[in-house]
Amino acid sequence: MRSFALIMVACLFVVAASPSFVTRVSAQTVAPPTYSFTVIGETVGNKQQFARNLILVTEVPIQLIVTFHNNDTMQHSFTIADVNGTIKINTGLVSPGLNVTLNFTVVSITLIAYNGTQFRPEPAAGGGIVFYCIPHRGTGMVGSIALAGALTTGTPPEKGILLRAYWIGIIGIAATLLWTIISYFLIKSSSRHFRDHREHVRRGLP
Numbered sequence: 792m793r794s795f796a797l798i799m800v801a802c803l804f805v806v807a808a809s810p811s812f813v814t815r816v817s818a819q820t821v822a823p824p825t826y827s828f829t830v831i832g833e834t835v836g837n838k839q840q841f842a843r844n845l846i847l848v849t850e851v852p853i854q855l856i857v858t859f860h861n862n863d864t865m866q867h868s869f870t871i872a873d874v875n876g877t878i879k880i881n882t883g884l885v886s887p888g889l890n891v892t893l894n895f896t897v898v899s900i901t902l903i904a905y906n907g908t909q910f911r912p913e914p915a916a917g918g919g920i921v922f923y924c925i926p927h928r929g930t931g932m933v934g935s936i937a938l939a940g941a942l943t944t945g946t947p948p949e950k951g952i953l954l955r956a957y958w959i960g961i962i963g964i965a966a967t968l969l970w971t972i973i974s975y976f977l978i979k980s981s982s983r984h985f986r987d988h989r990e991h992v993r994r995g996l997p
């Protein structure tokens with residue numbers, strides 16, 4: 792009976808521990824994502840440009856922390872305007888070697904939240920949000936923030952599959968334990984030899 796009690800305690804522990812795992816899994820899936828990256832302004836040959844002119848985000852809404860680093864010998868800016876061309880997010884002119892960090896939320900690819908207000912950003916030709924350098928936009932110092940194609944549908948259904956797999960695992964473990972317990976008592980009760988351990992010892996068996 793002692794082993795039975797131990798097995799029951801193990802079962803109860805598994806069942807009691809499982810809700811906390813579920814909570815942790817759920818908390819991970821709803822946590823607001825943040826993406827930090829650096830955009831570098833530079834001159835290559837005679838052309839002023841952003842070292843990365845396409846920034847892909849995997850989902851929206853997403854909070855972006857952009858550090859603009861001027862790795863050049865002249866001033867540059869990292870700027871986002873709204874659909875009317877009004878400048879909304881702007882580092883201002885950044886001197887050579889300096890950094891400016893901006894923090895804004897891409898609510899959707901057509902809506903940005905910044906400094907307590909929201910605006911519709913200037914759209915990029917291929918989809919996405921345009922950013923540019925004020926003095927060098929005319930010579931092509933332009934980039935965009937876009938959604939990565941495969942993961943653009945908001946809440947991915949894979950999260951449900953993950954949780955379902957989790958529960959299948961838990962139920963599988965519980966069922967295995969249950970069958971182990973049932974088998975133990977079936978074998979024990981169907982065998983005359985192992986009913987009484989004292990009788991066993993009396994016969995000089997282990």
Ligand SMILES: [Cu+2]
Pocket residue numbers: 832839866867868924925926927932
């Ligand atoms: Cu520039």
